[in-house]
Amino acid sequence: MDKNDKIYIAGHRGMVGSAIHRRLKKEGFENFVFRTSDQLDLRSQQAVADFFEKEKPGYVFLAAAKVGGILANNTYRAEFLYDNLMIQSNVIENSYRQGVKKLLFLGSSCIYPKLAPQPMKEDYLLTGQLEYTNEPYAIAKIAGIKMCDAYRSQYGCNFISVMPTNLYGPNDNYDLNTSHVLPALLRKFHEAKIEKKPEVIVWGSGNPRREFLHADDMADACVFLMKNYNEEGLINIGVGEDLSIQELAEMIKDIVGYKGKIVFDASKPDGTPRKLMDVSKLSALGWKAAISLKDGISEVYRNKFLVSA
Ligand code: GFB
Secondary structure, eight states: OOOOEEEETTTTTSSHHHHHHHHHHHHHHHOOOOOTTTOOTTTOHHHHHHHHHHHOEEEEOOOOOOOOHHHHHHOOOOOHHHHHHHHHHHHHHHHHHTSSSSEEEEEOOOGGGOOOSSBBGGTTTTTSSSOOOGGGHHHHHHHHHHHHHHHHHHHHHOOEEEEOOOOHHHHHHOOOOSSSSHHHHHHHHHHHHHHSSEEEESSSSSEEEEEEHHHHHHHHHHHHHHHOOSSSEEESSSSSSOHHHHHHHHHHHHHHTTTTTEETTSSSSOOOSSSBBBOOOHHHHHHOSSSSSSHHHHHHHHHIISOOO
């Protein structure tokens, strides 16, 4: 990838897409092409074909997707399957048709079986049953991985698939019905502190374990892999460490400075018990996350809730 190449970041206003844009700009890349979802509906076959024919990008970061936390995944099951299949199929097919030099497809750790051995290696894909709450999303992402591999095998396209662990960072979603756990808890603890509420409700048992990676680390890994990795299959992106939801809640409570109680709501789903990434493949290439969870959450909390308050 060099400075003259035209780069298309699909999903450039989302948490990962915007982080990739910041990361590339820092390195001096300037030749970007963007469309907001109002300007280009990535689910539309014709619109995406017209866009690629007109713009002919050289490199594509496929960071556009319908995403959300456990409740959104489980509620909007049809949309998570349809929207994601359409978006990725249109972008991948037209990247092939218009001769894109390289495409990076973003998947998710939920593509692995619900009860996969831990930490999860790339070759555990399709070795067991998926977690029900996010099966539609996982099926779409697995289809994306297989599409990249099929286009590599049949047409010789250099399309790669990366599987991030749970992400957080700037431009996250804070809507309590659709967000992931980390932004949800930041908001809940912050509001409880301001409103002097005696307790904060945390969904599920508190026992599931999750790994969290800052979006800036994720973007750094994506750019690194865009430059250095050209293989079929998938590659995990994570930090290689996890913590329980209860430990996460206590850490966030501490960072926010909330003094009340944490109460677990067992009527809400736990989801996958654990999904810790095996990151040895990525480490062997020489990449490692730089932002600690505590520092990352503190920075996000400050910028989202304190600086603008
Ligand atoms: O982040 P989260 O929604 O997604 O939930 P997943 C992680 C865990 O935190 C679950 C618990 O056990 C939740 O029950 N949790 C506790 C909460 N309190 C809250 C809360 O207030 N909000 C939320 N959202 N969770 C999603 C998948 O799985 O994550 C996707 O559904 C995707 O497919 C993604 O892969 C990264 O980690 O369970």
